[in-house]
Amino acid sequence: MTTRLSARAAIASVTDPGSFTELPSPPRTSPADGPLAWTGYDASRARAEARTGERESVVTGTARIGGREAAVISFEFGFLGGSLGERTGDRLEAAYTHAREHGLPLVSLIATGGSRMQEGMLALTQLQRVARQCVLTRASGLPQIAVLRDPTTGGGWATLGAGADVVLALPGAQVGFAGSRVRPADADPAAYCAEGQYAAGHVDAVVSPAELPGTLSDWLRVLAAPRADGPVEPPAALAWGHLPGGPPGRSLGEVAGGAELPKTGWDAVLQARRADRPRAEAYLDAYFDLRLPLSGDRAGGTDPGMLCGFGLREGRAVAYAAQCGTATRPAGYRTAARVIRLADRLGVPVLTLVDTPGAANDAAAEHAGAGPAIADAFAALAAAAVPVTTLLIGEGGSGGALALAAPGNTWVTPDSYFSVIAPELAAAILKRPPEDAPATADQLRIRPQDLVDLGVARGIVGRH
Numbered sequence: 001m002t003t004r005l006s007a008r009a010a011i012a013s014v015t016d017p018g019s020f021t022e023l024p025s026p027p028r029t030s031p032a033d034g035p036l037a038w039t040g041y042d043a044s045r046a047r048a049e050a051r052t053g054e055r056e057s058v059v060t061g062t063a064r065i066g067g068r069e070a071a072v073i074s075f076e077f078g079f080l081g082g083s084l085g086e087r088t089g090d091r092l093e094a095a096y097t098h099a100r101e102h103g104l105p106l107v108s109l110i111a112t113g114g115s116r117m118q119e120g121m122l123a124l125t126q127l128q129r130v131a132r133q134c135v136l137t138r139a140s141g142l143p144q145i146a147v148l149r150d151p152t153t154g155g156g157w158a159t160l161g162a163g164a165d166v167v168l169a170l171p172g173a174q175v176g177f178a179g180s181r182v183r184p185a186d187a188d189p190a191a192y193c194a195e196g197q198y199a200a201g202h203v204d205a206v207v208s209p210a211e212l213p214g215t216l217s218d219w220l221r222v223l224a225a226p227r228a229d230g231p232v233e234p235p236a237a238l239a240w241g242h243l244p245g246g247p248p249g250r251s252l253g254e255v256a257g258g259a260e261l262p263k264t265g266w267d268a269v270l271q272a273r274r275a276d277r278p279r280a281e282a283y284l285d286a287y288f289d290l291r292l293p294l295s296g297d298r299a300g301g302t303d304p305g306m307l308c309g310f311g312l313r314e315g316r317a318v319a320y321a322a323q324c325g326t327a328t329r330p331a332g333y334r335t336a337a338r339v340i341r342l343a344d345r346l347g348v349p350v351l352t353l354v355d356t357p358g359a360a361n362d363a364a365a366e367h368a369g370a371g372p373a374i375a376d377a378f379a380a381l382a383a384a385a386v387p388v389t390t391l392l393i394g395e396g397g398s399g400g401a402l403a404l405a406a407p408g409n410t411w412v413t414p415d416s417y418f419s420v421i422a423p424e425l426a427a428a429i430l431k432r433p434p435e436d437a438p439a440t441a442d443q444l445r446i447r448p449q450d451l452v453d454l455g456v457a458r459g460i461v462g463r464h
Contacts, residue, residue: 003209004150006052007059007076010109014147014213015063015072022061023098026090035086038118044080052078056087057112060095062104066217068224071099074109075149075156081113084155088116089126092160096133105143105220110161113179114154127155134163141346143223145216148194148203153179162202165342166219166294168212169194169203201296201331218292222310223346225317231387232318232349235287237413237463238278261414261449261460265441268417268448272394277415280307280322280353283393287351288313288320294339301331301368305356308339310348319343321404322353327360328400330373336404337373337380340388344380350388352381352404357422359400377403391461392416392451412448412457419446 005013011020033041049055057079063072073095075082084092099106116123137144146164148157151174158177161167169175176183176192183192190196197203207215262268271277284291288311296302305326310319321336336352343350359370381388381404388406395401396418412418420426423441424434432440451457 004077004111006078007054007074007109007111010111010149011059011061011063011072011074013209014107014109014216015065016067019064020061020072021063022059023091023094025055025087026094028087028090030086034119035122036118036120041118044118048079052076054079056091057082057084057116058088058091060091060098062098062102065107065213065220068217068220069102069104070220071095071102071104071106072109073106073160075111077111077113077149077151080116082111082156083113083116083123084126084130085116085119085123086126089129092126092130093133096137099142100137100140103142105145105223106137107216107220108144108146108160108164109149110146110152110156111149112152112154112156114156124155127159130155130159131163134159138165138345143219143346145219147207147212147216148173148175148197150174151179153177162298165346167203168205168207168215169197170212171195171206171208175203198295199302200300201302201335202298202300204294204296215292218290219310222290222292222312222317225312225315227347228316228318228349228387230349231389231409232313232316232351234351234389234391234411234461235283235353237393237415237461238282238286239463262417262447264438265417265444265446265450266423266438268415268446269395269423269441271415272417274415277394280324280355280393283353283391284311284320284322287311288318289315291320294342295335297331297334297373298338299331299334301329301334303329303332303335305329306332306335308335310339310343317346317348318351319348320351320353322351323356323401323404325355325357325394327358328356329360330365330368330370333359333373333377333403337376340377340380340384344384344386347386349386350384350406352388352390352406354390354392354396354401354404354410354418355394355416356397356401357395358397359403374399374403381406392418392457396446397422408458410457411459411461412451413461414448414463416448417446418451418456419444 148169291311293309390410
């Protein structure tokens with residue numbers, strides 16, 4: 001169990017000291033015992049007020065986090081379980097409206113058990129109000145960050161929580177649509193906690209209370225950073241280590257960008273497949289001054305072979321989606337598409353790193369929707385109004401690689417190749433013996449210099 005802070009203590013734990021200013025509560029008159037005349041409802045509210053010092057289950061206002069102003073929503077679980085009623089909806093709507101009117105990012109510190117039974121369907125319809133406010137705020141280009149405290153269940157999770165752009169959770173927090181008293185008796189408890197939701201791709205990061213202020217500050221810093229006027233520059237090619245014996249001398253030929261290029265298509269394949277070649281994480285670390293990951297496709301899946309998030313490059317915000325050299329799974333494509341669309345909405349340019357032998361093609365990948373997921377990645381790139389820059393850093397295997405490649409702004413490293421199909425598979429389809437794969441690679445024209453000559457790539461990047 002996590003420590004359950006009050007609404008105001010939760011605000012104080014992440015905001016700059018003395019910076020919180022509470023928003024006024026919208027006026028509302030209600031009949032005795034609420035809209036349903038639920039016997040004892042007024043008495044329950046009075047006890048909740050006496051116990052917590054609050055007049056409703058949510059506290060709203062503005063505060064600075066790491067020196068940056070934000071609209072803040074914080075739930076008081078001690079007030080009727082942090083449940084949502086009509087007055088809660090009034091306060092939430094006012095907070096969202098204030099954020100839009102003042103151009104502020106919205107940070108929600110959530111701890112709720114769901115909708116308030118004593119107000120019946122009128123309480124449940126507050127979820128529609130919140131959803132509408134989320135949509136309006138999203139359309140205004142303002143980011144929404146949610147912090148899932150203990151517990152985050154019911155409609156609060158299904159609107160403010162899961163509907164946010166960045167979803168952080170405290171360790172051990174109960175997170176799920178079904179609360180502990182209504183879920184099946186034999187349900188796996190791991191599915192209803194922060195860590196389980198992270199593993200399932202519904203939470204971006206599980207952050208300790210000690211690290212939460214810094215993490216929120218970093219996110220606000222990145223999301224408030226200036227945007228580049230045009231496409232970002234591709235990373236420089238990284239030098240790679242040498243296996244015992246070094247690279248075969250025959251594999252290198254002409255020089256481009258300070259690095260020798262492969263003489264043959266098969267040499268290009270061998271270089272791109274070397275185990276000691278630099279991968280996406282090394283490229284991202286060298287490129288960004290600060291990098292914040294986003295995880296999960298929000299549809300039940302994650303792919304460790306796809307790194308996504310936002311970062312700072314020379315003081316400017318850049319989003320990224322990077323393949324790590326493995327066969328990309330459907331969840332990886334959906335995560336990349338999610339990040340590209342978020343960057344597009346926030347006006348942040350995108351960098352993609354292509355490196356995969358191809359899309360995963362096992363039965364599990366087909367069941368998970370490999371085709372639709374790849375189509376979604378193609379669509380996200382095609383629809384993006386922000387500039388996208390792509391660097392091919394290793395293998396470019398067929399449509400599974402092309403799905404992340406920016407049309408007209410794709411660059412390549414000297415140790416990469418891009419092919420309509422792997423040379424071995426091309427030879428097999430053409431009913432050629434396996435030993436003909438190298439010759440087939442030459443026919444496919446897959447070397448970095450070939451890609452530039454064909455107009456597939458803009459150029460070959462130099463090395464540091």
